[in-house]
Structures are given as structure tokens and as C-alpha cells.
Amino acid sequence: MIDVRRAEGVAEILVNHPPVNALGRGVRAGLLHAISKADADPAVKAIVIRCEGRTFFAGADISEFGQPQVAPSLADIIVALEGAGKPVVAAIHGNALGGGLELALGCHYRIATKAARLGLPEVKLGILPGAGGTQRLPRLVGVPKALEMVVFGSPIDAVEAQNLGLVDAHVEDDSQLARRAQDFAGAVAARPLPAPVSRRQVMLEDAREDPEIFARFREVHARALKSLAAPNACISAIEAAVAGPFAEGLAFERELFLRLVATEESRALRHLFFAERTAAKIDDMPLDTPVLPIRRVGIVGAGTMGIGIAMNFLTAGVPVTLVEREQKPLDHGVALIRRNYEASAKKGRFSQEQIDAAMALLTPSLDMEALADCDLLIEAVFELMNVKKDIFRRFDTIAKPGAILASNTSYLDVNEMAAVTHRPESVVGMHYFSPANVMKLLEVVRGDQTSHMVLRTVMDLAKRLGKVAVISGVCHGFIGNRMLAKRQEQAMQLVIEGALPWEVDQVLLKFGLPMGPFQMTDLAGLDVGWTRENSTGSTLKEVLCEADRRGQKNGRGFYDYDEMRNRKPSPEVVAMIEAFRARLGVTSRQIAADEIRERLLYPLVNEGALILEEGIAQRASDIDLVWINGYGWPKQTGGPMHWADAIGHETVADGLCRWRSHFGSDFRVASAFQRALV
Ligand code: 3HC
Numbered sequence: 001m002i003d004v005r006r007a008e009g010v011a012e013i014l015v016n017h018p019p020v021n022a023l024g025r026g027v028r029a030g031l032l033h034a035i036s037k038a039d040a041d042p043a044v045k046a047i048v049i050r051c052e053g054r055t056f057f058a059g060a061d062i063s064e065f066g067q068p069q070v071a072p073s074l075a076d077i078i079v080a081l082e083g084a085g086k087p088v089v090a091a092i093h094g095n096a097l098g099g100g101l102e103l104a105l106g107c108h109y110r111i112a113t114k115a116a117r118l119g120l121p122e123v124k125l126g127i128l129p130g131a132g133g134t135q136r137l138p139r140l141v142g143v144p145k146a147l148e149m150v151v152f153g154s155p156i157d158a159v160e161a162q163n164l165g166l167v168d169a170h171v172e173d174d175s176q177l178a179r180r181a182q183d184f185a186g187a188v189a190a191r192p193l194p195a196p197v198s199r200r201q202v203m204l205e206d207a208r209e210d211p212e213i214f215a216r217f218r219e220v221h222a223r224a225l226k227s228l229a230a231p232n233a234c235i236s237a238i239e240a241a242v243a244g245p246f247a248e249g250l251a252f253e254r255e256l257f258l259r260l261v262a263t264e265e266s267r268a269l270r271h272l273f274f275a276e277r278t279a280a281k282i283d284d285m286p287l288d289t290p291v292l293p294i295r296r297v298g299i300v301g302a303g304t305m306g307i308g309i310a311m312n313f314l315t316a317g318v319p320v321t322l323v324e325r326e327q328k329p330l331d332h333g334v335a336l337i338r339r340n341y342e343a344s345a346k347k348g349r350f351s352q353e354q355i356d357a358a359m360a361l362l363t364p365s366l367d368m369e370a371l372a373d374c375d376l377l378i379e380a381v382f383e384l385m386n387v388k389k390d391i392f393r394r395f396d397t398i399a400k401p402g403a404i405l406a407s408n409t410s411y412l413d414v415n416e417m418a419a420v421t422h423r424p425e426s427v428v429g430m431h432y433f434s435p436a437n438v439m440k441l442l443e444v445v446r447g448d449q450t451s452h453m454v455l456r457t458v459m460d461l462a463k464r465l466g467k468v469a470v471i472s473g474v475c476h477g478f479i480g481n482r483m484l485a486k487r488q489e490q491a492m493q494l495v496i497e498g499a500l501p502w503e504v505d506q507v508l509l510k511f512g513l514p515m516g517p518f519q520m521t522d523l524a525g526l527d528v529g530w531t532r533e534n535s536t537g538s539t540l541k542e543v544l545c546e547a548d549r550r551g552q553k554n555g556r557g558f559y560d561y562d563e564m565r566n567r568k569p570s571p572e573v574v575a576m577i578e579a580f581r582a583r584l585g586v587t588s589r590q591i592a593a594d595e596i597r598e599r600l601l602y603p604l605v606n607e608g609a610l611i612l613e614e615g616i617a618q619r620a621s622d623i624d625l626v627w628i629n630g631y632g633w634p635k636q637t638g639g640p641m642h643w644a645d646a647i648g649h650e651t652v653a654d655g656l657c658r659w660r661s662h663f664g665s666d667f668r669v670a671s672a673f674q675r676a677l678v
Contacts, residue, residue: 002030004038009045010185011038012178016052023099024061025070032072032080039084046185047088049107050178055094056116057103062125062270065261074099074131075254078106082196087188091181092116092167093174097155102131105140108194110167111181112158113174118166119155123230125273126266126636130257134237135249136197140166143207143242147217150234151225165203198246207242214239228636229265264646268638272628275621275639279470280459283618285452292402292457294318298374300391302333302364305408306380308436311337314358315437316465321363321370334364340437368394375400376461378430380408388412389420396421404454406430407445411477414447424449428458431478433630441630442467443478468629473616480626482611483640486603491517492540493662494596495577498588501558502569507596512634517600519567522557526550540580547576598655603663605644605652609670612641620645649676 003014013034017027031049038044051057060074081088081103090096090104092112101118104110112118120129120137128134129150138146141164149156161167171180207213214235218225225231233256240249260266297313299306302324310320314337324330341355350358363370371377377399379391388407395405405427407417418424429445442462446455455471462469472478477485491504495518505516515523526541527550535542544557549572551557552565559567581588608623617623624639637643644652653676656669 001026002034004034006044007182008186009043009189010048010182011041011044011046012048012050012182013038014050014052015057018053020055020058020095021051021053021100022059022061023057023074023103024064027057027061028072028074028077032077035077035080035084035088039080039086044086045189046086047084048091048181048185049088049103050091050181051093053094056090056092056096057100058095059098059100059121060130062273065125065127065270066267074102075250078103078132081106082198084108085193087185087191087193089181089185089188091177092118092158093177095119095155098122098129098133099131102129102133102136105133105136105197108196109184109188110161111169111171111177111184112161112167113177114158114170114172115174116158116161116170117155118158118161119153120150121153121155123151123153123234124269126230126263126269127260128230128234128237128253128256130254130261132198132250132253134234134253135241135246137166138207138238138241139197139200139203140164142203143213143238146238147214147235150238151217151221151231198250204242211239211242229263230260233260265636268636268642268646271621271638271642272624272635275625276468278619279468279622279625280463282452282455282459282471285456289452289456291460292375292404292453294375294404294457294461296321296374296376298323298371298377299380300324300368300371300378301380301408302330303380304434305432305436307333307337307340308434308438309378309380309408309430309432310362311340311358311437312432312465312467314361317357317361319361319363321365321374323365323368323370325366327366330364330366334362337362368398371395371398372400374403376404376406378406378408380432383409383411385412385416388417392417392420392427396423399426402426404428404457406458408432409445410481413476414445414474415449418447418449425451426454428454429472429474429478430458431472433480439630440466440468441480441626442469443472443480443626443630444469445472445474445478447474468625470622470625471618472626473614475611475614475616479608479611479617479623480630482616483604483607483623483627484631486607487600488517488521489664490599490603490662494591494599495540496581496584496586497591497662498581498586499591499596500569500574500577503591503593504596504600507593508600510593511597511601512637514632518558522551522559522561522567524551525553526557540577543576543580544573547572549573595659599659599662601640602652602655602659603667605640606656606670606673608641609644609672610668613670613672649673653677 001017005012015021038047088107089109090107093116096104096118120133122129158170162170171177237253237256240252296319298321299310300323302322310322313320344350377395381387407429410431414429418427427447428450431443433439433441444458459469494504501518505518508516527545530545535546537543549556552561555561558573560570561567611617612620620641623641627633627639628635633639653673
């Protein structure tokens with residue numbers, strides 16, 4: 001795991017702990033031993049610390065959190081580095097993240113490859129840097145930049161790091177690093193030893209003269225910081241670096257770290273870290289399953305979904321052929337893509353060159369035959385099985401052998417679509433969430449005959465596109481929408497019993513979701529699947545549609561909207577609800593927020609457990625990812641399944657029993673919760 005090579009008076013400590021050289025207990029012990037030995041060896045004039053494999057240290061070993069600490073700690077290593085009697089050079093490639101960067105900050109010098117990324121992303125795990133990062137980083141890069149890097153956890157590249165003084169030199173590519181680090185160490189060995197970072201003060205002086213910088217930072221970022229514990233602790237720790245001596249700041253950082261690592265927020269975020277990495281694994285798939293090359297993508301349908309999907313590929317540099325039946329919607333789709341890019345450019349997300357490059361990859365066409373050279377064909381047409389089947393028949397005749405045939409359906413049976421082709425093994429669902437170029441979730445729907453190769457390719461592609469992809473089996477609504485349906489049913493039922501739509505929404509907003517069930521319905525449109533001819537006025541939604549309350553799109557849904565799409569409760573809707581209750585003979589009652597929350601969320605979680613039992617989802621953490629990335633479930637609770645574990649299965653089971661009479665005759669309690677009741 002740790003090798004020491006000596007040449008020309010420089011000891012190179014080489015760490016090899018795949019996959020990412022996490023600083024677990026074995027690595028820490030080996031490192032401390034190697035550093036102490038090299039420091040004590042009079043023949044060694046300088047020390048280089050370098051890693052093998054794809055990266056420098058990616059941080060502490062996250063899987064060790066929550067377990068008793070085993071010595072030596074990372075802080076012990078950093079003390080040894082700062083106390084070394086000869087210069088220590090960190091030679092960085094790949095990533096120096098979290099504890100990895102903290103270790104590098106303990107070295108006298110840092111040299112990095114141009115592509116390396118350096119950062120303190122601990123905040124994303126609900127903690128703060130716990131080995132001096134909040135104290136040393138501002139001493140090198142100044143308080144404003146340290147605040148930005150620590151509070152938001154975004155890494156910077158080596159060139160920026162060098163401009164900031166965080167690294168001392170950079171090399172063009174990985175192959176030069178070992179040699180350059182050796183030469184650099186040899187050269188600095190002849191100079192006086194620089195002061196350790198912990199003793200430097202100059203970069204703190206501006207903030208000492210302007211202590212209000214912290215209050216301003218909190219104010220400017222109030223919305224992003226909300227009531228989250230970790231980012232606020234990061235600010236306090238950096239404030240301590242400025243306010244007092246290094247040792248006190250370090251002790252304060254440690255105290256905050258220990259407090260945060262034990263919070264439910266951090267447990268949830270760490271759960272999500274591993275959940276994201278596990279989701280890409282397909283349980284029954286051989287590891288050597290090949291990945292098909294995807295050089296061109298064909299998309300049928302230039303509606304909202306189709307253009308969002310197209311943008312996803314164009315932004316990633318993949319050429320797209322976009323097919324529509326008529327010129328007008330095709331032109332409209334292309335214009336919308338350009339307009340969306342230009343709107344993003346105004347927010348600084350794209351340059352004009354990037355927009356031009358993306359648009360140059362787009363080939364609009366009225367001819368399905370144009371899809372013949374595509375490696376992946378995606379249909380994004382109406383959600384009607386017959387229409388989808390027609391498209392799949394065409395795909396089957398047009399697509400080249402081995403091409404992947406995908407449906408963007410949100411509910412329908414992918415097996416039925418596969419059955420109309422002669423190549424069901426090539427058929428897969430790719431359920432994007434709207435807007436498809438923004439939302440991170442992709443449900444990859446595995447049909448009964450979808451081949452491993454197709455699944456592997458789509459999962460790999462999703463990673464390339466920056467999506468979080470989760471495998472779902474075939475069922476109505478797949479993972480996300482099937483669970484959502486249970487929540488929406490209860491939301492409507494609660495209104496019929498006595499709650500008002502905004503009261504219901506408010507409960508979920510308070511829980512941390514970005515919108516409530518009725519805001520969501522207004523956004524999607526109340527009239528999806530509704531026609532005046534077939535309307536019977538038997539549901540509240542139908543009653544609203546009949547009164548031309550169609551949602552945000554016409555400024556009137558469950559809420560009233562102004563031109564800026566600001567919503568306010570609608571007295572007209574209150575009257576309609578009251579009339580509807582009277583028609584059903586319901587005597588309305590006051591419904592407490594607790595009942596609303598339990599009736600909305602417990603059936604949703606129960607459906608998740610059923611989905612797991614039926615093998616539709618591979619694992620509970622996949623379901624959590626669906627809700628975090630597709631529906632904005634609050635990250636700090638780790639997703640619905642993790643949340644249910646945290647509040648206790650008995651609590652959920654009790655709630656399901658308490659409200660069972662409201663859940664309809666076909667309601668089934670998942671065995672996970674039946675067990676909790678035994
Ligand atoms: N601890 C434990 N395991 C880790 C890890 C870590 N810090 N970082 C990555 N891994 C594991 C992953 O779980 C995955 O395991 P698997 O193969 O069994 O699924 C494997 O390493 C590869 O990870 P990725 O799939 O993420 O690999 P990529 O090449 O896509 O990305 C990376 C590499 C950018 C380094 C990314 O892994 C990453 O961001 N890692 C976490 C960085 C981080 O948060 N560091 C801070 C840790 S907390 C800390 O240091 C506290 C300190 O202040 C005391």
C-alpha cells in the first residue's frame with residue numbers, strides 16, 4: 001500500500017490504495033510511519049508524497065465515519081508533516097479533496113498536474129473539514145475564497161489554485177509529475193524551510209480589518225444556507241481562524257466536526273454519497289459486459305421532452321437527429337432549443353461559442369429514415385400506447401442492427417413496445433424528468449428482455465451526461481410516479497375531507513419539498529388526459545377543468561396566478577370545493593398538519609417498500625435517489641426510504657394503521673411495515 005523510493009536525497013512516499021486512495025486507517029498508519037522514518041533519515045534532504053492510480057487522496061475514508069477513531073488520525077499526520085525538519089512536497093494528480101487537500105496543506109509545498117482538482121467538499125456530506133482545512137486554507141488563499149470553497153464545497157483546478165497561491169507549481173500532464181516533483185523537492189531542499197501554513201497570518205489580515213465580511217456572506221447566501229447545519233458551521237470555523245490563534249481555531253473546528261458527523265443530516269448525506277455510486281451497479285450483470293459506442297442519437301418528437309432530451313446530448317457533444325412529422329413543430333422545437341441555450345448563456349452558463357458548437361451538432365429532419373445511422377433512438381411522443389407502438393415498428397425497420405431503441409414513457413409498459421419489434425433485447429425505457437436538460441434523474445426501465453449490454457450502455461451514457469441513473473423494472477409509473485400517485489390520491493382525499501389545497505401544500509413545503517401536491521398539479525396542468533366531451537364532473541379535478549381552471553398555463557388552477565406566475569389561494573376554488581363536498585354529503589373537518597403529513601408520506605413510503613419487495617427497484621437507496629433527483633425530496637433526510645428508517649419502521653407502521661381506512665380497499669401494507677407491527 002505504501003512504498004518509499006529514494007533518489008538523489010529525495011524520499012518519495014508512494015501510496016497505492018485503490019480506487020481513490022482514501023485516507024483509511026491502514027493508509028494513515030503507513031503514511032505516518034514513512035514520514036517519521038524519512039524525517040529521521042539524515043540521507044534524506046526532502047520528501048515527496050505522491051499517489052498511484054487515478055487520483056491523489058480523495059479524502060478521509062467516508063465509510064469509517066460513525067465508527068470509533070483509530071489512531072493515528074489525519075491530524076497526527078499533519079502535525080508530523082508541519083514538524084518535519086526537511087521540506088515535504090505534495091505531488092497532486094486527479095483530485096485532492098477533503099482530507100486529501102488538508103494533508104497537502106500540511107506539506108511545505110504543493111505541486112499539481114494541470115487537470116488536478118483541489119477542494120474541500122465535506123459540506124456535501126453534512127460535515128466540515130475536520131483536519132485543519134478551515135484554518136489552513138484561508139491562511140493560503142484568503143478568507144473570501146476560502147469561504148466560497150469550504151461553504152459550497154466546489155473544487156478548483158490547478159491553474160486557479162496556483163494563481164491563488166494554493167499550489168506552488170503545475171505540470172502539464174500526469175506523466176511529468178513524478179520527475180518534476182523530485183526536481184522541485186531537490187531544489188527546495190537547498191532553501192530555508194518555509195513556515196508551516198498554520199503559522200502564516202498575512203492572508204487573514206484583510207478579514208481581521210473587516211470582520212463584517214462574515215455577516216455579509218451569511219446575508220448574501222441566506223437562501224442557499226437555509227437552516228442547514230454544515231454550511232453554517234463552515235462559516236463559523238473560518239470566522240474562528242480569523243478571530244483567534246490557530247490552536248483555538250483548530251479545537252473549535254474539531255468540536256464542530258464531531259458534532260456534525262453525528263447529525264441525522266450528515267448520516268443522510270453520506271447515505272446519498274454511497275447511494276449514487278451503488279446505483280450504477282446492476283446486480284445480475286457480469287462485470288465484463290461491453291459498452292456500445294453512442295456516436296449519434298435520434299429523437300422523435302420535438303415537444304417539451306424531446307427538446308430537453310436533445311439538449312442533454314448536444315451539451316455533452318453528442319450529435320442529434322431530431323425528427324418531427326411537420327415543419328412547423330420542428331422549426332418551433334429547434335428555435336426553442338436555441339432560445340433555452342441563450343437564456344442559459346445570459347445566466348453565464350454557456351458562452352456563444354458553446355451554443356454555436358451545440359447547435360452545429362443538431363440535424364432537424366421530417367424523415368424517420370434519417371435515423372438509420374443513429375446508435376440510440378429515443379421516442380418522446382404522446383403518452384399513448386398505440387402511438388408508441390407505431391414508432392417502435394418504424395424504429396425496428398429503420399434502425400441499424402444493434403442500435404438501442406428507447407422510450408421516454410413515464411407510465412407505459414416497455415415490454416409491450418418491445419413486443420412489436422424483432423429485437424426486444426435492444427428496447428429500454430429512458431424516463432427523463434421535465435425539464436429533461438435540467439433534472440438530474442433518469443429512470444432506466446429494464447424490460448423483460450433488455451440485454452445487459454443495452455443496460456450497461458445506457459447507464460454509462462447517463463454518467464457521461466451528468467445524470468443520476470436508476471434502474472427500474474416495468475410497472476405502471478415505474479418507481480417515482482407509482483409512489484407519487486399514492487401521495488396525490490391522499491392529497492385530493494384530504495381536500496375532500498376538509499383541508500384546503502394550500503394547507504396541504506404548506507405541510508410538504510415545511511417538510512422541505514420544493515412544491516406541494518397542488519402546486520405540482522397546477523404546474524403539470526389539470527387537463528392532462530382530460531377532455532370536455534368525456535368529463536363527468538365526478539372528481540374535483542374534472543370540476544375545475546370544466547370551469548376552465550387548467551393550471552399555471554392559463555393562470556387558474558387550484559391557485560390563481562398573476563403574470564409573474566406568483567400564486568395565491570383562490571376564493572373561487574374554495575367555493576367549488578365546498579360545493580363538491582356538499583354534493584358528496586361530506587361534513588368537512590379541521591385536519592391537523594401531522595395527519596396531513598402522515599397521510600401524504602407514509603403511503604408513498606409504503607409503495608416504495610412494495611416496489612422493493614416486487615424487485616422493481618434493486619435497492620432502497622435507488623428509490624431515495626429517484627425522489628431526491630426527480631422530485632426534490634430534501635437531501636438532508638436522505639430520501640423517503642432512508643427517512644422511514646430514521647424515524648423508525650414502527651412509526652410508519654403505526655401511522656399506516658391509524659389512517660388505513662382512508663387508503664382505499666386495494667391498499668396493501670408492505671411486509672417491511674407488517675414486520676414492524678409484529
Ligand atoms: N471514502 C471512501 N470511499 C470513497 C471515497 C471516500 N472519500 N471517495 C470515493 N470512494 C469510493 C466510492 O464509494 C466508489 O466505491 P465503489 O467503486 O465501491 O462504488 C469508488 O471510491 C470510486 O468512486 P467514484 O465512483 O466516485 O469515482 P470517480 O472517479 O467518479 O470520482 C472522486 C472520484 C471525485 C474522488 C469522487 O469519488 C469523490 O468525490 N469522492 C469523495 C470526495 C470527498 O467527499 N472527500 C471528502 C471526504 S470527508 C473528509 O475528507 C473529512 C476530512 O475533512 C477529515
